[in-house]
Each structure stands twice: as structure tokens, then as C-alpha cells.
Amino acid sequence: MTLIPRILYLSYKIFTSLxxxxxxxxxxxxxxxxxIYVLSPYDLIRDIIPILGQIDDIxxxxxxxxxxxxxxxxxxxxxxxxxxxxxxxxxNIDSEKE
Numbered sequence: 001m002t003l004i005p006r007i008l009y010l011s012y013k014i015f016t017s018l019x020x021x022x023x024x025x026x027x028x029x030x031x032x033x034x035x036i037y038v039l040s041p042y043d044l045i046r047d048i049i050p051i052l053g054q055i056d057d058i059x060x061x062x063x064x065x066x067x068x069x070x071x072x073x074x075x076x077x078x079x080x081x082x083x084x085x086x087x088x089x090x091x092n093i094d095s096e097k098e
Contacts, residue, residue: 014068027071034064 017023018031037043038057047053 010065010068014064017068017071022075023071027067030067031064034060 014031018028037060041047043053043056045052045056047057
């Protein structure tokens with residue numbers, strides 16, 4: 001899968017989560033405020049400054065994606081609380097010389 005379809009799919013999932021009643025109001029408000037911040041002309045670091053002006057927008061977008069992923073992880077953890085963890089040794093069979 002290439003990068004652009006992944007970004008489009010993730011933005012679609014975030015957009016649909018805004019209308020999902022299972023998602024808390026805090027997370028919905030965080031998404032809306034992050035979108036408003038990125039689109040607004042007022043930033044912590046002005047966009048006139050090359051590179052630094054866009055870094056704060058990128059950080060806000062990354063934090064919003066991490067919040068979404070963490071929320072999705074918590075939802076999946078509630079579904080499968082008893083996942084099995086297998087303990088053992090790892091070895092690469094191809095690199096062994098016998």
C-alpha cells in the first residue's frame with residue numbers, strides 16, 4: 001500500500017469517528033480543535049518563517065493521529081482482554097550453520 005491511500009484511509013477513519021457515539025466528546029473536540037488550528041492563520045510559530053512555521057502544524061496533525069490510534073488501541077483492548085502471549089526463544093534458522 002502506498003502512502004497517499006493510507007493517508008486518505010486514516011483521514012476517512014478519523015472523520016467517521018467524529019460521528020461515532022462510542023468515541024468520547026473530549027476526543028471529538030480535540031480533533032475539531034486540531035483541524036481548526038491547522039487551518040487558521042494564527043499559529044504559535046508564524047508560517048512566514050520557513051520550515052519552522054509548518055513544523056507546529058505537522059506536530060498538531062501527528063498528535064491528533066496518535067490520539068486516534070491510542071483510542072483505537074484501547075477499543076481493541078477492551079474487545080480482546082485475554083490475548084495470549086507466547087514466551088519462548090527467537091532464533092533465525094537461515095543464519096545457523098549446521
